[in-house]
Amino acid sequence: MPELSKTYNPAEVEDRWYPEWETRGLFHAKVNSEKKPYTIVIPPPNITGILHLGHILNNTIQDVFVRWKRMQGFEACWIPGTDHAGIATQNVVEKALAKEGTDRHKLGREKFVKRVWEWKDIYGDTIIRQLRKLGVSCDWQRERFTMDEGLSTAVREVFVRLFDKGLVYRGKYIVNWCTFHRTALSDDEVEHGQTNGKLYHIRYPIEGTKDSVVIATTRPETMLGDTALCFHPKDERYRHLNGKQATLPLVGRRIPVIADDYIDSSFGTGIMKVTPAHDTNDFLLGQRHNLQQISVINEAGQMNELVPKHYEGLDRFECRKRIAQDLEAQGFLVKVEEYPHNIGRCYRCNTIIEPYLSDQWFVRMKPLAKPALKVVQDGVVRFHPDRWTKVYEHWMDNIRDWCISRQLWWGHRIPVYYAPDGTYTAARSEEEARTKLGIAPEMPLRQDDDVLDTWFSAWLWPFSTLGWPGDTKDLRYFNPTDTLVTGPDIIFFWVARMVMANIEFMKGMPGRDGKPRQKDKDLVPFRDVYMTSIIRDDQGRKMSKSLGNSPDPIDVIREYGADALRFTITYLAPLGQDVLFSTDKCEMGRNFANKIWNAGRFLLLNKKEICGEEALDLSAHSAEHLDLADRWILSRLNTATDDIHNALTKFQINDATKILYGFLWHDFCDWYVELVKTRFYGDESPEAKKAVVQRALWVFDQALRLLHPFMPFITEELWQHLTDRKDASIVRINFPSSEKRHIDRKTEQDMEIVQNVINALRNIRGENNIQPSRDIELQIIVPKGGKGDTLQSYERYLQKLARVTKLTRIKNSAKPKVAASAVVNGIELFVPLEGLIDMGAERNRLEKEIQRIQQMLEGIEKKLGNPQFTARAPKDVVEKEREKQNAFKVNLEKLKENLGGLGK
């Protein structure tokens, strides 16, 4: 066995173990009828992305669950993969082309797409490579990409089925148009934010009269496309104008004045211009009133040929200025006021969205939403924390049709084919399209130019990755998956849509039992959705590139180790709360790793000392030579095991880390290891010592297993040193389950007395400035029924932990004259230190303690003095309070007595 270094060196251990785990195939999952599956699909990161702390948190949590379940004997399967990220990826490649002085149009579609694939092959797995550094136990043999052959087949299949069902339709609608990307966006891809705009008040003359009306608009340039004016039908101010014609300034077009109760009479002047081609509400209004739709802005955001010549070709914002000038010059502009208001912007490039009238493809969502709502309401799919349920339900209740076409080249091309006569159909292949349309092979057939929204492949992820539409063994076994771990920001984009898709497309597919799936529990994509925290910097700001406040996780791993990062971030992330992160917080994880490392080092050194090279069987702990500390640590271990199990079951992952930290550092290292030293270095028989070493190693082994899901590398490394089992790995070793018989309240109480006495002695030392190296003597007075025997039988604990060289039991009458004292569980402690203690300090110490006890006693007496309390509170609570009262009273008396005994 190699010597272990004094401090833990994570980089070396991590680089050694990850490839080893992969080569041994420890993360690979197979269909296994002997085992229950446990499945997670990764939220596929964009191929353009680089790893950030959000990924770290998200993937660490997934890894904790997967490793935990794997150790529990589940066939744990974590399917990794990446998303082609239509807009983002196309962006990146287009930027590269721009640098080369060319663009995608010069290249042509086919070459451009080839170029993107080349880019993807080089850079597309950056995140996936980086994730390995984190130690994630993904089944890499199952890695998928949303544009893989299989997934593309699934996309086409879904589109065609929805089309044939009438759930996909084509329509001319106002969509959110990004003039930079020149594509439509779904409603969810638009981010609304406040902006300082202006409100222009413009006079529109009424034809044939001297009358005119004033309307207010933030977008005067769209007036070129106005086709009506509109007021509320009940508005007396304008009623007389109903049916009249107004003249559109600058253009001279006649437009009707109409009435509609959409109008809010209290806003502005109460009459509004209507531009059906450039505003969603106006569009709907226009439909109701059969208004003409005049588009005046092109796909690049410039004024088109339908506007007066001197505006044509102007950028929409440039045109706005010109229109304002011209209106003013011609006397139509009444006033302009500052007007802060909300506008939508492209979530990727921040360009102001242009409501744009165009032909797009939509999915009718209402029929899909209905069952997806039900499974959540019925608790078949559960959110953690639960409050996201309401957010989900609200969205489902108000769902709108999903615009799925994107005017891009990178993505799944829409499988719709047009015949020369304009008829069209959706089909899995060109041949199928010809059959469906009745077109001969020699006739030209045109496929739709647009591609599908990226989420259109992502929403199929939990089954497309498993072979759907094929009826595969994997699909039967691993779907429904179990836990989805993702951020609340994509609950609509992704989570909700996956629920809809899984229900819709898995219906009737054979399930685990081979029978067609019908029940909701077999149709959902996953059972539990864990919503992760949002990572912020230490000032609470979102991590962002522009702020430069986003540390590179790879640097953090290099500096502190992957285990340290994993542990720290899960420790900091309570379920459902944001996390304020800064790199230096990882010191906590690093220090913890080092602590464990040294505990392991200590045990191994002593094992060698006591047992030589002999291998110890750690399959069970030795039941020989048990003393209080042993029974106590077994009790604590099993309690911790229970608590961890409960915390993980409730998705309270940071609780689990806190339990592990507390158990390993405070129970195991601070107390147990210190106590065990008394036996390693004591005069017990070699057999007894061997039993003690064996048990200590066994407990440590159990603790390592509990910790492994959180800190996989260091636990594997230490575990290997512990066991010498070259062929095995902690990755697939049983996760401990608690043995109730070891959880023993009485043992813990006895141990508590020992601990309290040691703490009291340490306090005396600290406050009296007694050197740690100085031995002390302890005299105790034990009341009737007190636990003095327990204390005396573990005198060696006091020797080691408090440097007590002599323990004597004395009579009340034999109290030492000059001594520091304390009262613990009714036992009086005296440390005779004539001439050495600082009387003033000791008096202060006792007075402080007296005050503390007095305060608590007062609290209890106030409670007990309240007749309502004694009458109404449960008996055991009252009884407990009485017991406490008595104990405090006794303590207080003794303390006062001892204070008095100190003299002046």
Next chain:
RNA sequence: GGACGCUUAGCUCAGCUGGUUCAGAGCGCCGCCCUUACAAGGCGGAGGUCGUAGGUUCGAUCCCUACAGCGUCCACCA
């Protein structure tokens, strides 16, 4: 406009079903110690009327109501 979250020690936060010495942890701070696993460590200590005001209850950091401050999401009036 609607929904939701947060407010506890100097800082960052736990505290889940009201009563356990319930007021905690980590960091920071003060004092002592390089005690043969660990100074990335050990021991001791200081520090909080649990945002404010009410209410429910024998009892409230915890449940309810209102308010204040911070934050998030959804919708949106030209």
